[in-house]
Amino acid sequence: MAADTDKKTYPRLPAKNWWTLRERFKQTMPSRVDADYLQSILGLTSTASAGNLMGPLRSMGLIDDKGAPTDRALDWRHDETYKAVCEAILTEVYPDSLRSAFPNPSDSSTGVASWFARNTGSGQGAATGMAALFILLSAGDPSSTANGSKPSSPREPRVSTSRKATPKVEPAVTTTKTTPPATTRDRDVPSLNINVQVHISPDASADQIDQIFKSMAEHLYAR
Helix, strand or coil: CHHHHCCCCCCCCCHHHHHHHHHHHHHCCCCCCCHHHHHHHHCCCCHHHHHCCHHHHHHCCCECCCCCECHHHHHHCCHHHHHHHHHHHHHHHCCHHHHHHCCCHHHHHHHHHHHHHHHHCCCHHHHHHHHHHHHHHHHCCCCCCCCCCCCCCCCCCCCCCCCCCCCCCCCEEEEEEECCCCCCCCCCCCEEEEEEECCCCCCCCHHHHHHHHHHHHHHHCCC
16 A cells, blocks of 8 residues: 555646647746636636646746746747757656657557556546646647647648639541532532531530530631
8 A cells, every 4th residue: 555655646737728828928928827827828617727737837847836937938938949848847757767668659648548547546537648748748849739730731732613724625627528429510519528526524514515615606607
């Protein structure tokens, strides 16, 4: 039983709260962080739930015992120094055995959560919360968003679908000259037959098809 009382706990801070608080620090650095401040900017339902976040912020060195933001919190705000801050927190708060066992914890989230459950005696919910923060710190990626995802990579420009391009029409005209029998009265007048083949894209709309045949009538039949 004595071993259970010696088990250490680790900070828990939801990713959404982590990114929201960092974004607020970027805008205006508060002179003091307390439960009321956290409840206000994080939209928490109770002062008690906000107060539960004070301990993790202290243990990670982002605020001091009086709630004042530290120099680490100043560096935490900037993308250039964000990763270094995360590495410092990992070194100070988490044991080498954990970091060595899971060099890429995002690939072994279940194993990380099991480690916290085993070494802290916490339930699944608490262990999962500790694991999530450890994985977030290990990533050290300031480009993540409040929901833990990353911005999508730039894509190639897309052609607007509001107006379809006119389909390519390639008419094939075949001209055949036939000579009537010598016995006919009009043997000296040649007869001309024209065959027109129109290839229309399957993506063409009804309006576009009508326009194609209207144009043919104007140019071929002078209508």
